[in-house]
Amino acid sequence: MDRRLPAGQGFRAVLRAHHDTGVHRRGQQLRTRDRRRHRCLRRHLGAGPGRGRRSADRSPGAGRAGLRQPLAAETLDHRVTGTAQVVVIGGGQAGLAAGYCLRRAGLDFVILDAQAQPGGAWSHGWDSLRLFSPARHSLLPGWPMPPYPGPGYPTAGHVVEYLAAYEKRYALPIRRAETVTAVSHDGTRFAVSTDTGKWSAEAVVSATGTWWRPFLPLMPGGFTGRRLHTVDYRGPEEFAGQDVVVVGGGNSGAQIAADLAGVANLTWVTRRPPRYLPDHIDGKALFDVATRRRQALETGQADTAGVAGLGDIVAVPSVREARDAGLLRRREMFARLDSDGPVWTDGTRRHADAVIWCTGFRPSLGHLAPLRLRTTRGRIPTEGTRAVAEPRLHLLGYGDWTGPASATIIGVGMTARAAVDDLEAGGGRRAIL
Numbered sequence: 151m152d153r154r155l156p157a158g159q160g161f162r163a164v165l166r167a168h169h170d171t172g173v174h175r176r177g178q179q180l181r182t183r184d185r186r187r188h189r190c191l192r193r194h195l196g197a198g199p200g201r202g203r204r205s206a207d208r209s210p211g212a213g214r215a216g217l218r219q220p221l222a223a224e225t226l227d228h229r230v231t232g233t234a235q236v237v238v239i240g241g242g243q244a245g246l247a248a249g250y251c252l253r254r255a256g257l258d259f260v261i262l263d264a265q266a267q268p269g270g271a272w273s274h275g276w277d278s279l280r281l282f283s284p285a286r287h288s289l290l291p292g293w294p295m296p297p298y299p300g301p302g303y304p305t306a307g308h309v310v311e312y313l314a315a316y317e318k319r320y321a322l323p324i325r326r327a328e329t330v331t332a333v334s335h336d337g338t339r340f341a342v343s344t345d346t347g348k349w350s351a352e353a354v355v356s357a358t359g360t361w362w363r364p365f366l367p368l369m370p371g372g373f374t375g376r377r378l379h380t381v382d383y384r385g386p387e388e389f390a391g392q393d394v395v396v397v398g399g400g401n402s403g404a405q406i407a408a409d410l411a412g413v414a415n416l417t418w419v420t421r422r423p424p425r426y427l428p429d430h431i432d433g434k435a436l437f438d439v440a441t442r443r444r445q446a447l448e449t450g451q452a453d454t455a456g457v458a459g460l461g462d463i464v465a466v467p468s469v470r471e472a473r474d475a476g477l478l479r480r481r482e483m484f485a486r487l488d489s490d491g492p493v494w495t496d497g498t499r500r501h502a503d504a505v506i507w508c509t510g511f512r513p514s515l516g517h518l519a520p521l522r523l524r525t526t527r528g529r530i531p532t533e534g535t536r537a538v539a540e541p542r543l544h545l546l547g548y549g550d551w552t553g554p555a556s557a558t559i560i561g562v563g564m565t566a567r568a569a570v571d572d573l574e575a576g577g578g579r580r581a582i583l
């Protein structure tokens with residue numbers, strides 16, 4: 151089967167066709183429906199490539215000597231068996247990168263994803279959300295993201311289209327609307343329980359992201375206005391003319407503050423003065439910095455401090471414009487929130503109709519609880535991507551603790567490849583081959 155897009159139908163053509171046929175509109179409807187589903191998922195959980203090669207090789211099974219050949223298509227029909235060598239949990243960019251590498255290695259696997267449609271967290275961001283780098287620097291292994299046809303960096307919608315086309319291109323075996331509820335031991339295998347059944351696996355790759363576990367600090371005081379998190383923000387329109395407090399000095403906080411500036415009466419609150427990266431630094435440069443740091447640490451050289459040493463906020467065009475127009479004035483963190491709004495230590499106060507907490511996320515790992523792995527600050531100790539106490543479990547995405555830039559589009563390919571190499575090599579127990 152030819153898994154490539156039909157000849158002459160680049161990504162733009164596919165996009166155009168989507169718009170022409172109304173598929174795009176249906177996509178929007180799905181987005182709305184999926185937001186509802188996503189809330190349910192959050193309730194459930196919440197409580198919890200080296201850069202991709204630009205070679206002409208488009209088939210993940212081709213081109214590597216010494217590995218097993220890909221399995222026949224019928225062997226990949228997991229509806230029948232419910233067993234696999236590897237179960238990948240999560241079908242966002244990290245799960246897809248894992249799928250590509252597993253297919254290339256010829257391993258038998260299935261990807262289980264809680265959502266009804268592709269895109270991972272990218273289908274839930276706010277309307278103006280854009281990548282912090284151009285498409286050419288946002289690539290999964292095997293196939294770079296097609297250029298964004300509009301001005302500026304790609305939109306979240308473009309990323310969703312890319313991920314959807316990517317999984318189609320490589321015919322990745324993804325089962326959608328199947329939420330993993332628990333991973334436990336079953337003799338020498340893993341039992342992967344879902345809301346619709348059970349899978350038996352020799353190894354598990356967990357790639358469930360963080361979007362589903364928003365973090366909000368506890369702030370007593372009986373605030374009566376709206377309390378939102380980054381994940382709830384859609385766009386500035388609903389806040390027009392309102393008094394809005396945005397809390398957080400990271401990328402989400404800066405971008406949402408820039409989005410609201412000039413529309414709402416904005417108060418932007420950050421714990422420390424905002425640290426903008428130099429304007430020319432984008433996602434590609436961040437990846438290079440993270441890679442240099444890893445290489446330095448691996449070769450016993452001094453810690454280069456990595457990305458953290460540069461600053462926190464990528465000056466994407468919207469942020470740059472708002473900042474340069476003087477619209478992003480920051481206030482220090484308030485001491486408390488009373489019923490009407492924030493109160494600062496010097497006694498000043500401000501009315502707020504809404505407070506938007508852009509205070510980050512935690513790894514979404516609730517499904518791994520039955521394995522009783524020790525966690526530190528919500529993270530499972532890892533060596534590379536492999537769980538220290540569970541060599542057949544790999545964690546992908548989430549953050550730098552699963553490998554440099556593993557939680558970015560450009561970086562996850564390298565860590566996915568490392569995880570699959572480790573599984574092939576036996577991951578401590580020669581479990582797979």
Ligand SMILES: Cc1cc2nc3c(=O)[nH]c(=O)nc-3n(C[C@H](O)[C@H](O)[C@H](O)COP(=O)(O)OP(=O)(O)OC[C@H]3O[C@@H](n4cnc5c(N)ncnc54)[C@H](O)[C@@H]3O)c2cc1C
Pocket residue numbers: 195239240241242243244245262263264265269270271272275280281282283288328329330331357358359360361362402433514517546547548557558559560
């Ligand atoms: C606001 C924001 C902006 C960002 N901007 C950039 C950027 O510009 N460039 C960049 O490279 N990175 C960016 N990132 C970081 C990163 O690329 C994204 O967070 C990305 O979505 C992470 O992909 P993922 O596959 O790890 O997780 P997700 O996209 O969250 O995918 C996880 C998948 O797992 C599924 N899932 C979750 N739990 C279960 C379960 N129990 N069972 C089954 N399925 C489950 C979910 O449905 C989802 O589809 C940004 C992140 C945020 C939050």
